[in-house]
Structure formats: C-alpha cells, structure tokens
Amino acid sequence: MCRRSSAAHGVEWARVADEAGLDVFGVGEHHREDFAVSSPQVVLAAAAAQTTRIRLTSTVTVLSSADPVRVFEDFATLDLISGGRAELTAGRGAYLESFPLFGQPLDRYDEYFEDRLELLLRIRDQNPVTWSGTTRAPLEEAGGWPRPFQPALPVWLAVGGTPSSAVRAGALGLPLYLAILGDPQRFAPLAELYRRSAAEAGRSPGRIGVTSHFYVEATSQGARDTFYPHYSSYIGQNMPRAGRLDRASFDSWAGPRGALFAGSTAEIVDKILWEHETLGHTRFLAEVGLGGLSQADTLRSIELLATEVLPAVRSALHLDAPLSQDKAGKGRS
Amino acid sequence: MCRRSSAAHGVEWARVADEAGLDVFGVGEHHREDFAVSSPQVVLAAAAAQTTRIRLTSTVTVLSSADPVRVFEDFATLDLISGGRAELTAGRGAYLESFPLFGQPLDRYDEYFEDRLELLLRIRDQNPVTWSGTTRAPLEEAGGWPRPFQPALPVWLAVGGTPSSAVRAGALGLPLYLAILGDPQRFAPLAELYRRSAAEAGRSPGRIGVTSHFYVEATSQGARDTFYPHYSSYIGQNMPRAGRLDRASFDSWAGPRGALFAGSTAEIVDKILWEHETLGHTRFLAEVGLGGLSQADTLRSIELLATEVLPAVRSALHLDAPLSQDKAGKGRS
Numbered sequence: 001m002c003r004r005s006s007a008a009h010g011v012e013w014a015r016v017a018d019e020a021g022l023d024v025f026g027v028g029e030h031h032r033e034d035f036a037v038s039s040p041q042v043v044l045a046a047a048a049a050q051t052t053r054i055r056l057t058s059t060v061t062v063l064s065s066a067d068p069v070r071v072f073e074d075f076a077t078l079d080l081i082s083g084g085r086a087e088l089t090a091g092r093g094a095y096l097e098s099f100p101l102f103g104q105p106l107d108r109y110d111e112y113f114e115d116r117l118e119l120l121l122r123i124r125d126q127n128p129v130t131w132s133g134t135t136r137a138p139l140e141e142a143g144g145w146p147r148p149f150q151p152a153l154p155v156w157l158a159v160g161g162t163p164s165s166a167v168r169a170g171a172l173g174l175p176l177y178l179a180i181l182g183d184p185q186r187f188a189p190l191a192e193l194y195r196r197s198a199a200e201a202g203r204s205p206g207r208i209g210v211t212s213h214f215y216v217e218a219t220s221q222g223a224r225d226t227f228y229p230h231y232s233s234y235i236g237q238n239m240p241r242a243g244r245l246d247r248a249s250f251d252s253w254a255g256p257r258g259a260l261f262a263g264s265t266a267e268i269v270d271k272i273l274w275e276h277e278t279l280g281h282t283r284f285l286a287e288v289g290l291g292g293l294s295q296a297d298t299l300r301s302i303e304l305l306a307t308e309v310l311p312a313v314r315s316a317l318h319l320d321a322p323l324s325q326d327k328a329g330k331g332r333s
Numbered sequence: 334m335c336r337r338s339s340a341a342h343g344v345e346w347a348r349v350a351d352e353a354g355l356d357v358f359g360v361g362e363h364h365r366e367d368f369a370v371s372s373p374q375v376v377l378a379a380a381a382a383q384t385t386r387i388r389l390t391s392t393v394t395v396l397s398s399a400d401p402v403r404v405f406e407d408f409a410t411l412d413l414i415s416g417g418r419a420e421l422t423a424g425r426g427a428y429l430e431s432f433p434l435f436g437q438p439l440d441r442y443d444e445y446f447e448d449r450l451e452l453l454l455r456i457r458d459q460n461p462v463t464w465s466g467t468t469r470a471p472l473e474e475a476g477g478w479p480r481p482f483q484p485a486l487p488v489w490l491a492v493g494g495t496p497s498s499a500v501r502a503g504a505l506g507l508p509l510y511l512a513i514l515g516d517p518q519r520f521a522p523l524a525e526l527y528r529r530s531a532a533e534a535g536r537s538p539g540r541i542g543v544t545s546h547f548y549v550e551a552t553s554q555g556a557r558d559t560f561y562p563h564y565s566s567y568i569g570q571n572m573p574r575a576g577r578l579d580r581a582s583f584d585s586w587a588g589p590r591g592a593l594f595a596g597s598t599a600e601i602v603d604k605i606l607w608e609h610e611t612l613g614h615t616r617f618l619a620e621v622g623l624g625g626l627s628q629a630d631t632l633r634s635i636e637l638l639a640t641e642v643l644p645a646v647r648s649a650l651h652l653d654a655p656l657s658q659d660k661a662g663k664g665r666s
Contacts, residue, residue: 007413033478038406045375046414049344049382069434073371080340081379101402103470137436145366
C-alpha cells in the first residue's frame with residue numbers, strides 16, 4: 001500500500017462499515033513506519049464526516065505518552081463534529097516507541113499511565129478543573145474546551161493481560177477492552193476479576209469489549225487461503241517472538257478455540273458465540289486489513305461481518321432489535 | 334450557536350468555500366469557552382473528507398504550547414487524508430491561556446517558540462531525526478511517521494507586529510502570515526523587513542498572507558447594518574482594550590483605509606487591491622462568522638468572496654488562470 005492509501009483506506013473502511021450497519025469503528029495509534037496512523041483522532045474526524053451513525057473510537061490512545069488535556073480537547077471536538085459518536089480507549093500501547101519519542105522515562109511506565117488517566121477522567125468530569133500530579137504541570141481552575149456533545153465522553157480502558165489493570169478498570173467503573181492474541185479462555189479470569197473489582201468498589205461492572213485479528217469469506221478454505229500469506233507476513237513483522245507462522249500453526253490459530261478469527265461466516269459466528277459464553281463481552285472489534293490484504297478483500301470482509309455474521313449473532317442471542325454499540329467492526333490502518 | 338454547531342458549522346464553511354472555488358480554508362486554535370476550536374487538525378480532517386480541492390491550514394497552531402512531533406504527525410496525517418492539501422501556520426497565539434494549561438512558563442515565551450519551531454522544521458525535513466533543545470526531550474535517530482503526501486509539509490510563520498519575528502521568517506525562508514488588525518499601512522515596513530531578511534540569508538522571499546476580519550454583502554449599507562451588532566459584540570468580548578465599538582468607529586474601520594473588510598463586493602475588491610499594492614501579499618484570508626453572525630449570512634458571504642470578489646481581483650491583477658493558493662477564504666469557528 002502506498003502511504004496515502006493506508007490512511008485514506010481507513011476512512012473508506014469506516015464508510016463501508018457505517019453503510020453496512022456495524023456499530024463502531026476504531027483506529028489505533030502507532031509511531032512506526034509499518035503502521036499508517038499515529039493520530040487516531042485525525043483519521044476518525046475524517047471518518048466522522050463520511051458517516052452518519054457508526055460510533056468512532058481510538059484503539060488505543062497511548063495515554064502514557066500523551067497530554068490528557070490535549071487528548072480530551074481532540075476527542076471532545078471529534079464528539080461535536082460527529083454529533084456525539086466519539087469514544088476513546090486509553091492504553092499503555094503494545095509497543096514502546098512512543099516513550100523516547102515524547103520523552104517519557106520507561107522506568108516510570110506505570111506512574112505515567114496512572115497519573116494521566118486520573119487527569120483525563122478529571123477533566124472529563126469537571127470544568128473548570130483543579131489537579132496536580134507527578135508527570136505533568138498542575139491545573140488551577142483551568143477550563144477544558146470545547147465540552148463534548150455527549151454528557152460524558154466515554155473512556156474505555158485497554159488491558160493486555162495484567163490483572164492489576166483489570167482491577168483498576170473495575171474499581172474506576174470504566175468499560176474494559178481486551179486485546180486477545182493468545183488462548184481466549186485464558187482471559188476468562190481477567191473478565192471475572194474485572195467484574196468482582198467493580199462490585200467491590202460498589203459499581204456496576206461496565207461493558208467488556210474484545211478485539212481480535214479478523215478476516216471472513218464465504219468459505220473456510222477460501223478465507224484461509226486468501227489470508228494466510230498476509231497474516232504470516234504481519235506476524236513475522238510485528239511479533240518476531242512468535243517466529244515464522246507456518247500454515248499448520250495458522251490453521252490451528254484459526255481453529256474453533258484459537259485467537260484468530262479467520263474463516264467462513266458460520267465459523268466466525270460460532271466462535272463469537274463461544275467466546276461470549278466464556279467472557280460475557282458485549283462488543284466484538286474485528287481488526288481488519290492486516291498484512292497488506294487488498295482493499296477489495298478488506299471491504300468485502302467488513303460487509304460480510306455486518307450483513308451475515310452480525311444478524312446471526314443477534315438472532316442466536318435473542319437480540320431482535322439492533323444491539324446498540326454491540327458487535328462491532330474495527331479497522332487497523 | 335449551540336456547542337455542536339460551532340464546530341460543525343466550520344466544516345460546512347469549508348465545503349461551501351471548496352464548491353464555490355476558494356483556494357484555502359483555515360481554522361485557529363483557542364482554549365477558551367468563547368471559541369469553538371482547540372484542535373484545528375481535527376476540524377480540518379473533517380473538512381478534508383467533505384472537500385476535494387481546497388487547501389487546509391491552521392491559523393494558527395500555538396506551537397509554544399504544543400509538542401512539535403505530535404503537530405507534525407497530525408498534519409502529516411491530514412496531508413495523507415486530503416491528498417496533499419495540508420499546511421500549518423506556526424504562531425505564538427494571540428491569547429495566553431495555553432501556557433498554564435500545558436505547563437509552559439510565560440517568562441520563557443520566546444525560548445519555547447524558537448526551540449519548538451526548530452524541531453518542527455527538523456522533523457519535517459529529516460527522517461530519522463536527531464535533535465536536542467532546551468524545552469523538550471531530545472530525539473536520537475527517531476522516526477517521524479507517517480510522512481506527508483507532499484514532499485514537504487508547508488509551514489507558514491504567523492507574525493503579529495514584532496519585527497524580529499519577520500526577520501526570523503525571512504531568514505528561515507518560511508512564508509509569512511500577517512494578522513492585520515490595525516492600520517494596514519503600518520505593516521508595510523514589516524513586509525519589507527521580511528523580504529530584506531530573506532535576501533540577506535540568500536533565500537528567495539516566500540509568500541506573504543494577510544488575514545482580516547471579513548463580511549461582504551451586495552451593498553455597502555446592507556453589509557454594515559447586518560454586521561455591526563455582531564462585530565461590536567465580538568470586539569467587546571475579545572478585545573476589551575479597544576473599548577465599546579460605536580457605529581462611527583465601526584464605519585471608520587470599514588472605510589477604504591481601515592483594517593476591517595466589511596462592505597459591498599466592490600468595496601472589498603478595491604481594498605484588497607490597495608492592500609496588495611501596499612504589502613505585495615499573494616494570499617488573502619477572510620475571517621468569517623465573527624460575533625455569532627448567522628450561518629446563512631456567513632455562507633452567503635463566503636460565496637460572494639468566491640464568485641464576485643475573487644474573479645474581479647484576478648482580472649485586475651491580470652491573473653487569467655486561477656491563481657494557485659492565492660486569494661483565499663478562511664473561517665474562524
């Protein structure tokens with residue numbers, strides 16, 4: 001993909017997902033040559049102007065390396081432009097390149113995230129805001145402008161596999177976002193821990209969202225044959241520790257209990273329902289377009305998710321009306 | 334205006350300006366309740382998705398309070414999404430509220446701007462980049478991603494009335510942006526100083542852009558009667574030092590040699606041509622929608638600028654072909 005197309009393609013994914021009836025579109029943040037997007041809010045604003053209904057979120061905003069006031073302003077603006085469709089997902093980031101780029105010391109990794117999450121929630125909920133912390137200049141009766149369209153900007157918390165992060169999300173009453181790359185069943189205790197922490201803090205547990213690498217086609221064999229070369233190249237480049245992904249391992253990851261959602265529409269439906277029984281999540285985010293998959297294949301995959309997978313999942317869960325903000329499509333561009 | 338409309342209205346200004354044939358659309362940065370936009374890049378990205386031809390710029394980006402790496406990433410993304418239509422204008426900001434908000438000490442005002450401008454130009458022109466300064470963490474062979482669509486992202490320098498700033502712009506070879514609020518003729522020495530500084534640095538002087546408060550209608554009387562109550566309210570709120578703007582002063586500011594461009598299409602054409610003789614600028618940016626002027630009046634004013642003022646100015650200057658990036662419309666939202 002040329003440089004322009006990767007950002008512009010993402011906007012087209014949002015447009016197709018919106019038209020086909022998905023509920024949410026997300027864009028991640030990376031500061032690397034091999035990912036197109038370092039500024040999710042700029043891509044999401046373009047998507048907002050070409051869509052009417054779909055919700056728009058970051059997946060994720062690397063909060064440790066960002067200024068929470070700036071993040072709030074950007075997403076409040078996105079919320080105004082989209083008529084109340086903005087969300088943001090705060091995370092530490094799966095990569096570390098943002099730390100030297102923005103001058104954060106790696107040995108204060110946890111402190112930076114906690115301090116900035118506290119400020120983000122404070123400026124979301126109070127205006128003017130007075131705050132002091134350890135990683136940023138204090139605020140004294142400072143205004144955070146503009147205010148968003150929604151009464152409160154939704155903030156999700158992204159968690160890899162760290163139990164204390166799930167506890168924090170529960171205690172803060174924030175919805176939880178799980179990026180599942182290994183065995184999905186290993187995440188069941190994390191979801192349980194999250195719900196228990198919320199209850200212990202006297203809060204109702206928020207929603208759980210799950211994200212997975214995704215490609216769907218009409219047939220199982222077709223989906224795997226199309227996707228394998230792209231996905232093995234993606235894994236080789238982004239997860240060098242995983243080693244070279246041979247076809248047998250790929251087929252195993254894509255099997256009924258693996259983390260990879262690559263198969264026929266029927267297989268994807270079964271896997272979403274099985275994972276829902278295990279984790280009780282109410283949002284599924286599909287990571288699409290990995291490994292330089294063609295734009296035509298990516299768009300067809302998004303359409304199949306909306307028109308075949310989503311109705312079947314809704315029907316199986318007896319959700320006759322569209323489940324607001326539920327099963328969802330997510331683009332990684 | 335309700336909160337949503339002020340950001341969404343700005344996107345509509347861009348759409349109308351694009352369709353009517355103007356060359357550039359700009360959005361400023363303010364961190365105050367009485368201005369809608371704190372994040373120009375997010376509004377410009379939405380505008381990019383609803384336009385096809387018009388250039389998109391910040392007017393201005395308050396660089397002293399921003400992280401230049403983040404600014405570069407945001408505008409490079411905007412450039413990719415818009416197919417090479419992004420620019421940015423770096424300035425110190427006409428207001429000071431961003432300093433306490435982002436933790437910059439006011440007594441290092443000049444140092445912050447110079448240090449961050451140097452980094453912005455460095456990361457624009459080199460990749461990877463190694464840099465060290467006094468107001469931000471250093472960079473060591475760091476990548477700035479994504480790279481923009483254009484070979485080099487255009488960076489303009491905004492100047493109020495400070496001669497040393499004009500000298501800096503000339504020496505750096507950056508195009509100059511003059512915000513003219515007082516007597517336009519007072520800016521002629523600044524334009525001359527800019528050209529001389531460029532020549533002394535062995536550079537060709539860049540373009541000069543001029544911005545002015547703007548409202549046009551078919552007749553002079555109509556334009557002034559419609560605009561006066563809005564403009565006097567705007568001045569009272571934003572320039573309290575100017576005192577209450579009575580109608581006689583308003584009419585004088587809007588006269589043939591005043592700084593305010595409010596009148597008939599013929600008056601606006603004459604004034605642009607006179608100012609062009611005085612300053613030699615090749616871009617005129619009209620600040621529209623001031624003081625809560627209605628959206629209908631604002632859109633009509635933008636259309637008149639494109640369809641009547643611009644062709645007359647081109648004709649008078651013997652610019653038969655559309656003057657690329659020249660006479661321009663600018664929205665303050």
